[in-house]
Amino acid sequence: MRIGGKEFDLKKNTYIMGILNVTPDSFSDGGRYDGLDRAIEHAKQMIQEGVDIIDVGGESTRPGHVQITEEEEIARVVPVIRKLKKEFDIPDYDAQIITNSKHMADLFEAATAICKKPKKVSNWLMGETLRLLKENNMDPEDLSFAPENLAKLVDLADAGTVNSSVAKEVFEQIFKENVDPEVYIEEHGLKTVNDEGALKATIEQIVSENPQSVADYKGGKKKAIGFLVGQTMKAMKGKADPASVNKILKEILDQE
Numbered sequence: 001m002r003i004g005g006k007e008f009d010l011k012k013n014t015y016i017m018g019i020l021n022v023t024p025d026s027f028s029d030g031g032r033y034d035g036l037d038r039a040i041e042h043a044k045q046m047i048q049e050g051v052d053i054i055d056v057g058g059e060s061t062r063p064g065h066v067q068i069t070e071e072e073e074i075a076r077v078v079p080v081i082r083k084l085k086k087e088f089d090i091p092d093y094d095a096q097i098i099t100n101s102k103h104m105a106d107l108f109e110a111a112t113a114i115c116k117k118p119k120k121v122s123n124w125l126m127g128e129t130l131r132l133l134k135e136n137n138m139d140p141e142d143l144s145f146a147p148e149n150l151a152k153l154v155d156l157a158d159a160g161t162v163n164s165s166v167a168k169e170v171f172e173q174i175f176k177e178n179v180d181p182e183v184y185i186e187e188h189g190l191k192t193v194n195d196e197g198a199l200k201a202t203i204e205q206i207v208s209e210n211p212q213s214v215a216d217y218k219g220g221k222k223k224a225i226g227f228l229v230g231q232t233m234k235a236m237k238g239k240a241d242p243a244s245v246n247k248i249l250k251e252i253l254d255q256e
Helices: 014-020 034-051 070-088 092-100 102-115 117-137 145-160 164-177 181-187 196-210 209-218 224-236 242-255
Strands: 052-056 063-068
Touching: 034 102, 070 102, 070 117, 092 102, 092 117, 092 181, 102 117, 102 145, 117 145, 117 164, 145 181, 164 181, 196 209, 196 224, 196 242, 224 242
Parallel strands: 052 063
Antiparallel strands: none
16 A cells, blocks of 8 residues: 555555454445545455555556556555544544555554554654654655654653753654663753752842843833743753743843
8 A cells, every 4th residue: 555655565564454443344446436435445455455565556467466546555555544544533634644655653552552642752762763763865765763763752751850961962862873871861851950049049149240121021021031932951961841930030020
């Protein structure tokens, strides 16, 4: 089966069969069917039997291959995307991009099975993964990191162990070296600083060192707080939670 120019070996790919919710049934070597509904039924029959599919209109010289029409190709792809969206509750666009590559679809399924957070897994695949693939002139099939490491990073970011900026830094290492994010974060001291006392002390120092920004904020230029947040994050070497920094800053500035 081909989706987005990639071939899916249905005989081996239980992912597609699973999301279509099909079971083996009687199969008759089919002629051609007219109409979308009949084409869908034909496609499902082929999937049920685990028949390998080749390019639309392509010639098959191997036993067990079926030549398919463009209509049948569309008929198979649409149910796959619809089912993916329904079972994992992700947008149509996400489902379409993820199913462009068998390997990426498998990564998505495996990582989601571990962390149970399909949309967040999808976000990493759709965002940072595609960005790094483009930057490195790679195809999705070239991805070599383990789904376990992506799932771990999703959980670590979700728990606030690392902030979003650090999570992206860690993901680059997962992408390049398939590092274990827990080990990498520990070894490089990247955990978010949760000591509110230490964070508040740093923020108070930043406020005292930047009287003009404080004056701008109090004069109604609320965006001035962004500079103070940035200076605090810099002082904390990026290991503070930006939301906490913002909250404490506002508390301090509104008291003065």
